[in-house]
Amino acid sequence: MSKTVLYWHPMSSATPIACALVELGVAHERVKVDIRTGEQRRPEFLALNPNGKVPTLTVDGAPMFEALAMHLWLGETYGVAKGLWPAEGTPERLQAMSWCVWSYVTYGAQLVRLQAARDMGTPDDAHGSAGHKAMDQLLALLDARLAQQPWMLGEAYSLVDLVVGSVIGYSAYIGAPVQQHAHVAAWLGALQARPAMQADGA
Ligand SMILES: N[C@@H](CCC(=O)N[C@@H](CS)C(=O)NCC(=O)O)C(=O)O
Incomplete structure (x- = not known):
C-alpha cells in the first residue's frame, strides 16, 4: 500500500x-x-x-x-x-459519480449562497432566501431517491453516502431545511451514527 x-x-x-x-x-x-x-x-x-x-x-x-x-x-x-464503491463499467459507478458531483457542485453552489448571506448576518435577504428555496428543491430530489431505498446506491451503505451526507449534514448546520425532508433526515441520522463518522479527532 x-x-x-x-x-x-x-x-x-x-x-x-x-x-x-x-x-x-x-x-x-x-x-x-x-x-x-x-x-x-x-x-x-x-x-x-x-x-x-x-x-x-x-x-x-x-x-x-x-x-x-x-x-x-x-x-x-x-x-x-x-x-x-461500484466497479468500473457498472451503472452504479455512473450514479456514484453523478451524486457525488451533484452534492459538491450543484447543491454546494446553493450552500455557498446561504453561507454568504449567513456570514453577512442576513440569512433572510433575497440571496439567502433564494439559496434556501433552491436547496429545498434539491433536497426534495434526494428525498425521492431515499424514499425508494435506504442508501444512495440501494440496499447497502457506500462511500457515496459519506460524500453526499457530509455536504447535506453541513448544510443542515447552517440552516438548510433538511429536517423537513423525512427520508433525508432519517438517512442522515443513520449515516452520522456510523463509527467512522467520529474519526475527525483521531
Ligand atoms: N474546495 C476546497 C475547500 C477547502 C477549504 O475551503 N478549506 C478550508 C477549511 S474548511 C481552509 O483550508 N481554509 C484555510 C484558508 O482559507 O486559509 C475543498 O473541497 O477541498
Whole structure:
C-alpha cells in the first residue's frame, strides 16, 4: 500500500476525508495544519497545495487537493475491493459519480449562497432566501431517491453516502431545511451514527 498523508484541521472540509480513510481502512498519517494561525500559508505547505487549504493529501509524496477529487480517487483506488464503491463499467459507478458531483457542485453552489448571506448576518435577504428555496428543491430530489431505498446506491451503505451526507449534514448546520425532508433526515441520522463518522479527532 502507498504511503498516504492527510493534512487536516478538525471540523473543516478535511473532516469527510478523515472519515473516508477510516471507513475504507486506509493506513495513513495525519498532519495537523492549524488554519487559525496561518500554517496553511507556509511555503512548504503551499508547495503541496498552492491554494493553502485543507484537506491536502499526499500519496507517496505526490500531492492532491480538492476534497471531491480525493473522495473519487479513494473510492476508485480502495473502495471497489471493500465493496464501498461500484466497479468500473457498472451503472452504479455512473450514479456514484453523478451524486457525488451533484452534492459538491450543484447543491454546494446553493450552500455557498446561504453561507454568504449567513456570514453577512442576513440569512433572510433575497440571496439567502433564494439559496434556501433552491436547496429545498434539491433536497426534495434526494428525498425521492431515499424514499425508494435506504442508501444512495440501494440496499447497502457506500462511500457515496459519506460524500453526499457530509455536504447535506453541513448544510443542515447552517440552516438548510433538511429536517423537513423525512427520508433525508432519517438517512442522515443513520449515516452520522456510523463509527467512522467520529474519526475527525483521531
Ligand atoms: N474546495 C476546497 C475547500 C477547502 C477549504 O475551503 N478549506 C478550508 C477549511 S474548511 C481552509 O483550508 N481554509 C484555510 C484558508 O482559507 O486559509 C475543498 O473541497 O477541498
